[in-house]
Amino acid sequence: MIQMLQGNQVTVRYGSHAVVDGLSFHLKEGQWLMLVGPNGAGKTTLIETIAQGTSYSGRILWKGRDIRTLKSSELAQKIGVLSQRNNVGYAYTVEEVVGLGRYAYQSGLFSAKDDDGKAQIEKALEMTGLGELRHASMLTLSGGEVQRAFLAQVFAQNPQVLILDEPANHLDLKYQQHIFSLIRQWLKEPGRAVLSVVHDLGLARRYGTHAILMDHGKSVLQGTVDEVMAPDILQQVYEMDVYEWMREMLAQWQ
Amino acid sequence: MQDSRQLKRERFSPVTYCLLGAALFLTMVLCICVGSVRITFSDTVTAVWNAVWGLPIPENIAKNIILNVRLPRVLCVALAGAALSICGAAMQGLLRNPLADGSTMGVSSGAALGAVIAMATGFTLPGTSYGGIMVTAMAFAFGSLVLILSLAYMLDRSLSTSSIILIGVIFTMFISSIISLVITFSSDHTRSLNFWTLGSFSGVNYSQVKLLGLALLVCGGVLYRFSPELNAFAIGEDNARHIGVNVKRVKLVILITVSVLIGVCVSISGTISFVGLVMPHIARMLVGPNHRRLLPASLFSGAIFLLLADLTARTILSPIELSIGVVTSIVGAVAFVVIFCKTRKAG
Numbered sequence: 001m002i003q004m005l006q007g008n009q010v011t012v013r014y015g016s017h018a019v020v021d022g023l024s025f026h027l028k029e030g031q032w033l034m035l036v037g038p039n040g041a042g043k044t045t046l047i048e049t050i051a052q053g054t055s056y057s058g059r060i061l062w063k064g065r066d067i068r069t070l071k072s073s074e075l076a077q078k079i080g081v082l083s084q085r086n087n088v089g090y091a092y093t094v095e096e097v098v099g100l101g102r103y104a105y106q107s108g109l110f111s112a113k114d115d116d117g118k119a120q121i122e123k124a125l126e127m128t129g130l131g132e133l134r135h136a137s138m139l140t141l142s143g144g145e146v147q148r149a150f151l152a153q154v155f156a157q158n159p160q161v162l163i164l165d166e167p168a169n170h171l172d173l174k175y176q177q178h179i180f181s182l183i184r185q186w187l188k189e190p191g192r193a194v195l196s197v198v199h200d201l202g203l204a205r206r207y208g209t210h211a212i213l214m215d216h217g218k219s220v221l222q223g224t225v226d227e228v229m230a231p232d233i234l235q236q237v238y239e240m241d242v243y244e245w246m247r248e249m250l251a252q253w254q
Numbered sequence: 255m256q257d258s259r260q261l262k263r264e265r266f267s268p269v270t271y272c273l274l275g276a277a278l279f280l281t282m283v284l285c286i287c288v289g290s291v292r293i294t295f296s297d298t299v300t301a302v303w304n305a306v307w308g309l310p311i312p313e314n315i316a317k318n319i320i321l322n323v324r325l326p327r328v329l330c331v332a333l334a335g336a337a338l339s340i341c342g343a344a345m346q347g348l349l350r351n352p353l354a355d356g357s358t359m360g361v362s363s364g365a366a367l368g369a370v371i372a373m374a375t376g377f378t379l380p381g382t383s384y385g386g387i388m389v390t391a392m393a394f395a396f397g398s399l400v401l402i403l404s405l406a407y408m409l410d411r412s413l414s415t416s417s418i419i420l421i422g423v424i425f426t427m428f429i430s431s432i433i434s435l436v437i438t439f440s441s442d443h444t445r446s447l448n449f450w451t452l453g454s455f456s457g458v459n460y461s462q463v464k465l466l467g468l469a470l471l472v473c474g475g476v477l478y479r480f481s482p483e484l485n486a487f488a489i490g491e492d493n494a495r496h497i498g499v500n501v502k503r504v505k506l507v508i509l510i511t512v513s514v515l516i517g518v519c520v521s522i523s524g525t526i527s528f529v530g531l532v533m534p535h536i537a538r539m540l541v542g543p544n545h546r547r548l549l550p551a552s553l554f555s556g557a558i559f560l561l562l563a564d565l566t567a568r569t570i571l572s573p574i575e576l577s578i579g580v581v582t583s584i585v586g587a588v589a590f591v592v593i594f595c596k597t598r599k600a601g
Contacts, residue, residue: 051496076498083492089350090488090543100486104498150493157497 001028002063004161004193005050005079009058012045012217019045020056021217027161032187032194034208034225036201038238041214043197044084047165050195051081076104080159084166084197086150088138094149095134098124101156116158124155127182129175143170151179155186162186164196168203180207201242205229213237270541274554281561282332286324288565290572291316293324322459330458331564331578332557333466334519335529337474339556341512342530343537343548344477347484348508350491351415352597353590355531356395356516359418360425362527364398365391365513365520366450367429367436374440384465384521392517398425399509415597445524452579453524455564462522473515474553480508481545488543526560526579528586533559535593 005027012020020042027033035043049056052067052075060067062078070078080101088097101124102117125131128148138146147170154162162183168176184207187194198204204211204225211228213220215237221228231243286298293316301320304311311317338356345354356362371377372390379385402421410417434447448454477484483504486494495501519526537551560582567576 048492053492053495072495072500073498076496081496083496086490086493088489089352090347090538092485092489092543096485096544097489100482100489100493100497103482103486106482153493153497 001030002191003028004063005195006061006064007050007058008061010046010049010056010060011058012042012049012054012056018217020049022058023214023217023219025212025219025222027193027195029191029193030187030209032184032196032207032209034204034211035195035197035214036199036204036211036229037214037220040216042217043214044165045217046214047081047083047163047195047197050163051079051083073104076157076159078159079161079163080154080157082150082154082162082164082167084169086146088146091137091139093135093137094130094141094145094152095121095125097138097149098130098134098152098156101153101158104157117156120156120158124152127155128152129178144172144175147171148175148179160191160193162192162194162196164194166197166199168198168200176203183207201229201234202246271550274551278332278554278557278561281558282328285328285331285561285565286320288569289319289324291319293320326460326463327455327458327564328561329463330466330522331455331560333463333470334455334523334526335533335560335563336553336557337466337470337515337519338526338529338560339533339537339552340470340474340477340530340549341515342556343534343545343552344480344484344508344512345530346534347488347543347545347548348505349418350488351418352535352593353415353419353531355528356512356519357426357525357527357529357586358531358590359399359422360402360429361395361399361422361513361516362520362525363426363429363433363451364401365395365517366525367433368392368394368517369521370433370436370440370445370450373445374436384461388465388518388521391521392514395517395520396510396513398429399513401425448577449524450520451525452577452583453526454575454577455523456575458522466518466522469515469518473511474549476511477508478546478549480504481549484508484545484549485543488545524579526582528582528590529556529560529563531593532586532589535589 003026007023007025010020010023011018023046035046037043045054048054050060050067062070067075098121102114102120105114105117125134128151130145130148130152133141133145138149141149151167167179167183171179180203183194186192198208208225210223211225212222213228213233220237221233231241234242283295283298287293287295297315298320301311301315301317302325305321342355345356345359346352368390369387372387377386377390379389402418402425405421406418409421430451433450437447483494483499486497486499491501533556534548534552537548537555541547541551560578563581563585564578566581567578570576
């Protein structure tokens with residue numbers, strides 16, 4: 001399997017405090033890598049770092065090439081990022097926001113013709129169930145609809161790797177299921193991979209193939225979901241009996 | 255089934271351009287006609303038409319007033335209004351801040367300080383009468399912008415709407431007193447503090463029209479070229495980076511372009527507040543936030559607004575001429591409050 005993303009000793013410091021501390025990871029084709037861990041473990045920072053949003057030491061490689069040497073538009077054609085906080089200040093329509101996903105294919109002084117663009121936008125709108133809301137103002141959407149609009153933007157970007165920070169945010173159960181199945185479907189095409197932060201450990205187990213358990217900026221354990229998300233390991237990091245808690249929750253229904 | 259939230263937003267079509275163009279043309283003619291000496295519509299059109307085509311102008315027409323006093327002024331006002339408005343629209347998009355504008359952020363004051371210092375020290379560029387002042391104004395505009403944004407960033411990493419404006423206001427007050435000091439100690443009193451803080455177009459000529467026109471053409475072209483990037487920034491800087499915008503470079507180019515344009519405007523007409531704040535909002539109501547439509551719409555509406563403001567300043571207390579900033583500030587201050595309340599409500 002092709003190695004898509006790889007991190008070597010990635011460290012991010014705010015002042016003297018290391019938010020991400022010498023973390024190494026790799027993401028291979030076909031994998032859905034889940035970043036799990038308690039609040040403040042550095043998961044979102046790691047994602048922002050891969051998206052070149054913060055300065056860091058260490059190296060992040062795209063198929064063996066240092067990601068810092070890629071142009072912004074090249075990077076956006078390879079990696080699509082859905083961030084956690086997405087609020088829009090002006091009354092852009094859903095279609096305008098989704099359409100910006102094609103930016104990386106249109107930039108340059110003489111805007112290249114983006115023949116594929118319209119079809120990609122249509123597909124993205126349809127996948128996220130936003131076809132009917134395409135002309136609606138972003139300011140009138142619910143939290144879940146906003147989340148879907150930005151997800152549609154990422155799909156329109158047609159990247160090879162999806163990086164998702166809390167994709168289930170604001171989504172009701174129906175759309176959680178819908179979106180997660182959609183991403184799993186998306187992943188079936190060759191040459192693709194997903195890296196995501198998911199707080200809901202149930203979702204992480206259900207959809208992830210691999211996982212990194214993070215705590216205090218460090219990787220505690222990496223491996224397949226079954227290896228990493230074992231009750232005794234989670235208990236140490238989360239400082240509670242995760243498995244027991246999940247069972248209690250489920251017991252409410254019986 | 256149509257969702258009730260669908261926006262009925264028509265394309266910004268050639269028809270809209272024609273309508274706005276016609277409105278601008280009529281406003282310009284009106285501004286030439288009205289004044290201490292009244293001139294008829296047909297005289298104005300005849301004089302300008304004949305002058306453009308090099309035809310002789312009939313004796314009975316007040317040729318001098320039309321061609322040498324009012325026309326250059328009207329052109330200057332329209333160009334400055336368009337320039338300030340387009341700068342406001344670009345900054346509001348870039349910083350995702352609906353209250354951003356050359357005057358609210360202190361950029362205009364910075365440019366004015368630059369111009370005043372150049373005049374006081376007699377700094378000129380060889381071969382130009384005006385170049386020194388203009389270049390210093392541009393440099394100071396850019397310097398102020400960088401300073402204000404860095405200060406705001408230090409105070410509040412999210413660069414929130416109110417912290418930028420707060421710093422802009424304090425900066426403006428600070429700079430005004432420095433300008434006043436420089437003028438007091440300078441031997442060159444051709445332009446008063448009043449000119450720099452409230453603006454005026456009296457006595458402008460065609461060389462200034464040409465300068466403004468050139469600056470607007472170049473800088474306006476650059477800003478229009480960056481419409482998609484401005485849209486991305488208006489949605490969010492992180493989002494802009496994620497979709498592949500070279501965030502640092504684009505930001506730098508837009509800030510420089512805006513500084514140049516504001517620098518040219520300020521060195522010609524002083525600081526005119528609020529044009530760049532109010533008009534983009536009105537344009538946004540008409541055509542939506544997409545900069546492909548917003549920038550042209552701001553351009554036209556800014557020109558029309560400033561023409562009417564200048565007309566009011568010239569005529570309302572005739573023969574006394576008010577500073578144009580008096581008019582724009584009265585309108586602008588009210589609009590500022592309305593916009594501020596609206597953004598607060600929207601969270």
